[in-house]
Amino acid sequence: MVAGCGANCIKYILFVFNVLFFLIGAAAVGIGIWVLVDKNYMSTLSKVTSDPAVQDYNIPGLLQSGAIILIAGGAVLIVMGFLGCCGAVKEIKCMLCLYATLLLLILVAEIAAGILVAVMKNKFETELQLNLVKNLEKNYDGNLKSGNTFSRAIDWAQVYFECCGINNYKDFENATGWTNKTTVPATCCVLTDRDKFLNGDNTATPKDSTCPGTPTGVNSYIQTSCYPKIRSWLVDKSVTVIGIAFAIAALEIFGIIFACCLMRTIGQQKG
Template structure:
């Protein structure tokens, strides 16, 4: 133990244990967003072929990697292994670089992403009036969204449903006390607001969650780099 600070050693262990827990949390949140199948179905059926969940997929990979690195850092601190600490430092540095690069790319392509998402949603309007299996899957997803968020249709309101309206109006119906947010369409009192703006807001909330996690993670990663390098040098000097 000569030359190695017990405070640094056990601080490194505690840090990496918390880092490992962060990895679990990130993985759980990312998977929760990713498996929201109904929401995903709503804006991934267009012809653009772009999946808005790419960032979430990356976050899943990052969360899994952080769990592995956290375990590696804990072992390196307890065993005073320079090799493990060096691997931990390199892995953490690479993740930080990838995060910075992803942030820069995300900021650069923000307007393009919003345009693609808007185009995809407008393309999906056609699915509401069709009767094939893919269209029915999309209609089921939107019906659930309508019921939860109190909206109707995708872009133009209830008219988006076309001939399928009479089979799907239940989730569009207003409560027993209609107000200014409701409108009468084909004899049914339904929500006036189309779902497109609510879907965009939902995606933005998911993005804010991802950005918040990324910024918080970056601060933790910098601390991890400092701790690991200090302990690495102390072990080498003992």
């Protein structure tokens, strides 16, 4: 057993840190699973691919990728929390050494991932916009009960963000599955019950009966493009994830410091 008030403080602080690691890890796994299971239309819109053959959206999108990372990272934190708690309580120097080394490797990986995200940010945003336009042209059919997930996602986004089209309402002129080229989708109109539609009702009743036949800046959202709002929504979610990552990184740094201090104390007392 380590002796001295300072050494015991380090030991119990390290224990508390690792209890936090364990709880954060469990929460991350839970949130990640929830995101993967949740049928959120934004998950469909966040998928980016340069392959024109992709129609079924079976690749992971931004939200799904983040969920997978959360699950993997959460599992690692659970293991790290267990190692740190055991190493601190039992004062096992080799376990503390392994714990500190793994934490350092994880911290380096997180820094590298952060740099990669910063470098790829502009490319991702460009690819996202092009992908949304391309998939709208290829998959949008205007059927609110469509079997095409992307088509329903576009309608949902237009009602949720109160917008029309990715760049503008003229995007629908090039939609091969959209036959009524003389109008805009009903979801571009101001609806009588917006919340009802967003909660899963597959009907869109415009407040003004002249819309979508004669959409204006008053009875519809044709003057507002969807892309800036979709991008802003994804950026906000990313900021939340980045904030969590910074908080975890700070805990990791303190964990490394306290583990090294405790190892040094154990080594000095055994020496």
